Amino acid sequence: MQFFPVLFSLLAITTTSVLAQSANIGAPADMTEVSAGSNFTVMIDRPDTLTGSTEVALVIALLSCASNPCPGPSEELGTVLYDGPFDPQFTTEPGTGSLPPHENFTLTIPSTFTKGQAQLGVAHFFLLGASVAPILETFNSTITHASYKEKWNAPRADKIAWIILLKKMGWIVLVPFVALLLLPPSSTMRLLSALFSLLAITTTSVIAQSANIGAPADMTQVSAGSDFTVMIERPDSLTSSTEVALVISLLNCPSSCPGPSVSLGTILYNGPFDPQFSAPEPGTDNLPPHENFTLTVPSTFTKGNAQLGVVHVYLLGLALTPELETFNTTIIVT
Numbered sequence: 001m002q003f004f005p006v007l008f009s010l011l012a013i014t015t016t017s018v019l020a021q022s023a024n025i026g027a028p029a030d031m032t033e034v035s036a037g038s039n040f041t042v043m044i045d046r047p048d049t050l051t052g053s054t055e056v057a058l059v060i061a062l063l064s065c066a067s068n069p070c071p072g073p074s075e076e077l078g079t080v081l082y083d084g085p086f087d088p089q090f091t092t093e094p095g096t097g098s099l100p101p102h103e104n105f106t107l108t109i110p111s112t113f114t115k116g117q118a119q120l121g122v123a124h125f126f127l128l129g130a131s132v133a134p135i136l137e138t139f140n141s142t143i144t145h146a147s148y149k150e151k152w153n154a155p156r157a158d159k160i161a162w163i164i165l166l167k168k169m170g171w172i173v174l175v176p177f178v179a180l181l182l183l184p185p186s187s188t189m190r191l192l193s194a195l196f197s198l199l200a201i202t203t204t205s206v207i208a209q210s211a212n213i214g215a216p217a218d219m220t221q222v223s224a225g226s227d228f229t230v231m232i233e234r235p236d237s238l239t240s241s242t243e244v245a246l247v248i249s250l251l252n253c254p255s256s257c258p259g260p261s262v263s264l265g266t267i268l269y270n271g272p273f274d275p276q277f278s279a280p281e282p283g284t285d286n287l288p289p290h291e292n293f294t295l296t297v298p299s300t301f302t303k304g305n306a307q308l309g310v311v312h313v314y315l316l317g318l319a320l321t322p323e324l325e326t327f328n329t330t331i332i333v334t
């Protein structure tokens, strides 16, 4: 009876991806020419149908694809031109009443930016519907930069996959991989052990690159209406990454908690994340970079077990790949 779970997860994925096609680039049009060092306006539309959703953050970035095929913004964003809140509004200007809710961003192309085709990539982070599920979507268009167009090469999937892998995982991936190539082909056991160490390194670096809840401890009691401090830690290994936003939420769950990737509940914080080392004072020198948030449990919040859910969106590594991660702990509201 494996059929139904598979069908349902397939349905869930399909529904999510359909619903997630929420915002889009209203301007500039595809293949618009923009000169280096000049300003241009990017209009991001969010159709009015998404009334129940909550905006968190938007990233607009530019990546040269003059000599490589455009990888798509979910793989690589490139140079970040905007990283901040998104507040789509209807315009009040006469004659523009048919425009959907949108926001215009005036951005500048760095004067040193490579000429030719460039991917204008957008990462959009929002909380969907009544269940308040976190969604990270990406979309893009192509602009040409400066007053000439480079000849467009046919995409080379193998080349691009390697570039992305190297930029994401760094050169550490190469070491076990080269070892793997140097092994005699008959040596199956050595091949397998090399593969496992590659997997271990990959897994470790992915695990090491995630934030976590430093406080409160699991099953801490907090009374409704009172303040409590949430410490979010981000290991120092994430040095080359760029922060986008953080959401902290509370959901009453007497029996079992759904997890913050499914439902967040009441939003206690929605904004930027700026983890820092503590000022040198005795007893705090071992803390990783972190930020403390003083939040209030709503006075009407249902007593009992509650999921303290966190969503963290950041741009990973040198490729600036947009990543969404969720983590949680349980507190007891008294």
Ligand SMILES: *[C@@H]1O[C@H](CO)[C@@H](O)[C@H](O)[C@H]1NC(C)=O
Pocket: 037, 038, 039, 106, 108
């Ligand atoms: C570009 O925009 C910035 C800020 O909006 C402004 O200070 C600057 O003068 C503009 N540059 C040009 C060339 O219009």
Ligand SMILES: *[C@@H]1O[C@H](CO)[C@@H](O)[C@H](O)[C@H]1NC(C)=O
Pocket: 027, 043, 089, 090, 091, 092, 093, 096, 102, 103, 104
């Ligand atoms: C955004 O830009 C478009 C196109 O230039 C314009 O029609 C619209 O009124 C602008 N919206 C706002 C809110 O300024």
